Amino acid sequence: MDYEATFQTILSTMRQDGRYRNFITLERIVGAFPTARWHRPDGTVQNVTIWCSNDYLGIGQHPVIVGEMHEALDRMGAGAGGTRNISGTTRPHVELEAELADLHGKDAALVFTSGWISNLATLGTLGQVLPNCAIFSDALNHNSMIEGIRRSGAERFIFKHNDAAHLDALMSSIDPDRPKIVAFESVYSMDGDIAPIAELCDVAEKYGAITYLDEVHAVGLYGPHGGGIAEREGLADRITIIEGTLAKAFGVMGGYIAGSTALIDVIRSLGSSFIFTTSLCPHIAAGALAAIRHVRATPTLRHELMANAERLKAMFVNAGLPVLDSPSHILPLMVRDAHLCRRLSETLLHEHGMYVQPINYPTVPAGQERLRITPTPFHTEEHMHNLIAALLVAGRQLGWPLSSAS
Numbered sequence: 001m002d003y004e005a006t007f008q009t010i011l012s013t014m015r016q017d018g019r020y021r022n023f024i025t026l027e028r029i030v031g032a033f034p035t036a037r038w039h040r041p042d043g044t045v046q047n048v049t050i051w052c053s054n055d056y057l058g059i060g061q062h063p064v065i066v067g068e069m070h071e072a073l074d075r076m077g078a079g080a081g082g083t084r085n086i087s088g089t090t091r092p093h094v095e096l097e098a099e100l101a102d103l104h105g106k107d108a109a110l111v112f113t114s115g116w117i118s119n120l121a122t123l124g125t126l127g128q129v130l131p132n133c134a135i136f137s138d139a140l141n142h143n144s145m146i147e148g149i150r151r152s153g154a155e156r157f158i159f160k161h162n163d164a165a166h167l168d169a170l171m172s173s174i175d176p177d178r179p180k181i182v183a184f185e186s187v188y189s190m191d192g193d194i195a196p197i198a199e200l201c202d203v204a205e206k207y208g209a210i211t212y213l214d215e216v217h218a219v220g221l222y223g224p225h226g227g228g229i230a231e232r233e234g235l236a237d238r239i240t241i242i243e244g245t246l247a248k249a250f251g252v253m254g255g256y257i258a259g260s261t262a263l264i265d266v267i268r269s270l271g272s273s274f275i276f277t278t279s280l281c282p283h284i285a286a287g288a289l290a291a292i293r294h295v296r297a298t299p300t301l302r303h304e305l306m307a308n309a310e311r312l313k314a315m316f317v318n319a320g321l322p323v324l325d326s327p328s329h330i331l332p333l334m335v336r337d338a339h340l341c342r343r344l345s346e347t348l349l350h351e352h353g354m355y356v357q358p359i360n361y362p363t364v365p366a367g368q369e370r371l372r373i374t375p376t377p378f379h380t381e382e383h384m385h386n387l388i389a390a391l392l393v394a395g396r397q398l399g400w401p402l403s404s405a406s
Contacts, residue, residue: 018338018369019360026050026355030066033058033378038355048349049383051356051373056221056329057301058378060251065290072286080279084268088279092286097256099292103219103227104242106258110268111285113277115216115245115255119144120151121273122243122257123183123212127152129270130179136167136209138184138195145183145214154181161188164199171207180209186229187217190364190372192326194229201238210240220249221305221329225296250291254280304377305329312375312384319388320402321395323373331373332359333391335400341369343398344391352390 014020026048027037034050059065072092082088093111100109112118123145127133133154137145139161149156157174159167162184171180182204184195197213204211215228223231228244230236241263246254257267268274280288295301309329316323322334335341341358348354356371364370375384395402 017361018342019362024349024355024357028061030061033061034376034383036355038349038353046353048353048355049379049386051354051375051379051387052371053374053376054248055251056249056374056376057251057295057305058376059249059291059294059301062251062291062294064294065251065287068290069283069287072283076282078281078283080281082278083276084279085275090279090282090285092282092289093279096285096289096292099289100244100256101258103225103292103296104231104244104258105227105236106242107261108264109256109258110264110274111246111280111288112255112257112274113280114253115243115247116144117273117277118243118245118255118257119214120148121271122241122267123148123181124151124273125267125271126181126210126212127154129266130154130181133179133181134174135181135183136170138162140188140191141183141185142189142214142216145185149183162193162195164196164203167200168203168206171203171209176207180204180207181212182209183212183214185214185216187215187222187328187330189217189330190359190368190370191324191332192328192330194327197230197233197235197239201235205238211238212241212243213239214243216243216245216248216255217328217330219244220292220295221302224299226292226299226302246288246291250288250295252284252288252291254284254288301377305375308375308377308379308384311381312373312379312387315384315388319392321388321391322402329374331375333371333373335369335371336367338366338369340398340400341371344371344394344400347394347397348390352386352394354387354390 025039029035035047036050038046038048080088097109097111127135135149135154136157136159137149139158157170159170186195218228220226222229230239241257241259243257246252313331324332338360345356345358348356359370359372
């Protein structure tokens with residue numbers, strides 16, 4: 001077999017379909033968020049405005065967080081030195097897990113190297129250790145949740161997105177004595193919509209199921225202390241396991257779960273993706289701890305983010321730009337064509353100095369391509385007006401129909 005020819009064919013097909021992903025080389029500038037330096041392919045450097053960062057609160061370069069990381073780095077060095085079981089558990093890891101448990105009102109927490117791994121390890125392990133387990137998964141759950149469920153080997157049932165009635169119908173169809181897990185997200189990252197958590201909990205409790213809530217795009221942003229949508233709605237105590245990330249609103253990296261002491265201990269003891277992975281560097285854990293404490297103590301950041309999201313959404317609507325009616329901080333501008341979506345992104349970058357990554361298949365279904373806009377507390381009204389103007393110019397140049405997003 002000609003392996004290189006096969007690889008080239010795969011890549012060629014992806015380019016033809018508009019699915020090939022180009023990585024843009026950026027250099028964040030401390031103190032200048034959301035501005036970054038774009039290292040162009042020709043070797044020149046240009047300042048650009050970032051409109052698609054998952055550092056939703058712009059605190060990845062906050063002096064308090066950076067200072068804590070420097071201090072820990074100087075004190076403990078760069079690496080963790082091993083897995084959590086073999087010399088890789090440091091004081092910052094222990095303190096971070098205690099803070100996360102307290103944030104979500106749970107007994108314990110467990111930190112992973114990423115949110116993707118936390119979903120993979122937890123769902124994969126639970127589906128294995130609960131005999132004859134059935135897992136009920138929202139149709140739009142993240143890839144990491146899907147992979148964890150597959151890895152578990154448990155029987156999987158897919159309920160229609162945010163549809164508690166369909167979940168009820170599926171759960172009623174199986175043996176009531178089987179262990180069951182209902183897995184869903186709070187804020188869905190591509191449409192920005194929010195799960196009906198109370199209704200899904202009602203159904204799960206009716207059938208004696210564990211509830212597993214992915215709050216990756218909500219922690220730090222919602223609730224009185226940044227505990228997510230479940231905290232905002234007073235429902236955290238009804239969720240068995242809350243999963244989150246340290247790499248978005250908390251501006252660093254890593255993932256975690258929070259739940260009962262026994263449940264967390266089972267994942268700690270049996271989750272291979274946790275057991276056999278070198279732990280987060282101590283300075284990263286220290287930075288995450290500082291970030292959580294800062295976010296919990298600074299509700300103005302959350303208020304400013306939401307005000308900016310509402311302001312920008314209204315500006316999109318007034319300009320006739322096809323934004324989904326999202327109730328969250330995520331504002332998807334619908335393009336519905338892979339090649340056009342990429343060209344829009346390239347035009348914004350090359351001609352207007354604005355970076356918005358195109359979102360194409362397989363992240364979203366073919367025909368649902370979009371520009372996913374994520375305003376932050378640090379995007380000014382001038383930034384917003386400039387973005388609107390650039391989108392309108394690029395849209396006219398490329399024939400992007402500015403119609404309804406629905």
